[in-house]
Amino acid sequence: xxxxxxxxxxxxxxxxxxxxxxxxxxxxxxxxxxxxxxxxxxxxxxxxxxxxxxxxxxxxxxxxxxxxxxxxxxxxxxxxxxxxxxxxxxxxxxxxxxxxxxxxxxxxxxxxxxxxxxxxxxxxxxxxxxxxxxxxxxxxxxxxxxxxxxxxxxxxxxxxxxxxxxxxxxxxxxxxxxxxxxxxxxxxxxxxxxxxxxxxxxxxxxxxxxxxxxxxxxxxxxxxxxxxxxxxxxxxxxxxxxxxxxxxxxxxxxxxxxxxxxxxxxxxxxxxxxxxxxxxxxxxxxxxxxxxxxxxxxxxxxxxxxxxxxxxxxxxxxxxxxxxxxxxxxxxxxxxxxxx
Numbered sequence: 447x448x449x450x451x452x453x454x455x456x457x458x459x460x461x462x463x464x465x466x467x468x469x470x471x472x473x474x475x476x477x478x479x480x481x482x483x484x485x486x487x488x489x490x491x492x493x494x495x496x497x498x499x500x501x502x503x504x505x506x507x508x509x510x511x512x513x514x515x516x517x518x519x520x521x522x523x524x525x526x527x528x529x530x531x532x533x534x535x536x537x538x539x540x541x542x543x544x545x546x547x548x549x550x551x552x553x554x555x556x557x558x559x560x561x562x563x564x565x566x567x568x569x570x571x572x573x574x575x576x577x578x579x580x581x582x583x584x585x586x587x588x589x590x591x592x593x594x595x596x597x598x599x600x601x602x603x604x605x606x607x608x609x610x611x612x613x614x615x616x617x618x619x620x621x622x623x624x625x626x627x628x629x630x631x632x633x634x635x636x637x638x639x640x641x642x643x644x645x646x647x648x649x650x651x652x653x654x655x656x657x658x659x660x661x662x663x664x665x666x667x668x669x670x671x672x673x674x675x676x677x678x679x680x681x682x683x684x685x686x687x688x689x690x691x692x693x694x695x696x697x698x699x700x701x702x703x704x705x706x707x708x709x710x711x712x713x714x715x716x717x718x719x720x721x722x723x724x725x726x727x728x729x730x731x732x733x734x735x736x737x738x739x740x741x742x743x744x745x746x747x748x749x750x751x752x753x754x755x756x757x758x759x760x761x762x763x764x765x766x767x768x769x770x771x772x773x774x775x776x777x778x779x780x781x782x783x784x785x786x
Contacts, residue, residue: 462501521553546573561583574597575594575598577598579603602614602615613753617649618654620730625659635693637670638671639669682712704734731750735781752776753776
């Protein structure tokens with residue numbers, strides 16, 4: 447079957463544009479880079495030729511020549527995570543109107559993968575880099591980034607200050623908020639359910655803070671953590687079944703995130719148990735609030751879009767040598783639903 451685009455052709459070059467517009471290659475180059483004194487009529491002719499020939503300027507190559515860039519490198523755990531999707535929207539809402547575009551890399555919480563991604567992005571000389579907290583960075587990454595010439599901002603973690611600026615919640619505060627809520631509600635048999643804590647430092651900080659706060663109140667907790675399961679609803683269902691099979695007396699469970707909490711609720715409902723009458727359920731991140739219909743999950747909401755927006759604003763400030771302080775701490779909000 448023949449493609450509707452026809453036979454593949456070679457890429458159009460600046461020489462092709464120059465010939466079509468009746469100018470020199472140097473004039474085209476200057477027009478594209480914004481340097482030199484090019485008349486409006488000549489610029490219009492060049493733009494018309496580019497459009498007619500389908501020429502697309504290689505901005506990355508241009509930035510390498512000019513030692514400037516409009517690209518911001520962003521590294522997140524996964525583009526499939528709703529939380530980081532919302533954060534990215536906030537970042538782009540600020541950077542794009544200012545002429546910057548983002549290139550996204552995924553680390554999958556793998557320090558080696560993160561190192562490779564950042565190293566390849568640095569080769570493109572980004573204007574700035576936005577990283578995600580929680581990943582156990584390789585020591586070599588810090589050595590590499592010390593030699594960079596662009597600002598580095600970390601989002602999602604303001605407890606560990608390793609870079610130029612940091613935007614996000616205190617992960618430790620999350621654990622304390624949930625623990626205080628369950629203590630206030632007088633739950634005594636409390637458990638925690640999570641996954642992949644060994645690779646996600648932020649999730650582990652929340653868990654450790656949660657356990658420590660309850661310990662101060664004289665409450666020891668049950669835990670059901672599986673390093674090999676994803677942080678999805680089905681995993682919450684599986685781990686809730688495991689937990690209650692060995693500890694049926696548990697009457698409150700804090701889950702690593704909202705999706706896992708929804709999976710746990712599904713298991714409870716399937717077994718004829720209700721929340722909070724039989725077992726209270728508390729999630730984290732607020733990602734399911736807008737999809738709630740009948741059951742409103744108790745959770746700690748994080749202002750995801752705001753984190754992205756502020757990250758973009760603070761990076762721009764760093765680019766303009768206007769940055770002050772080391773971090774912006776996002777406000778957390780306990781949403782008490784009908785599950786606790």
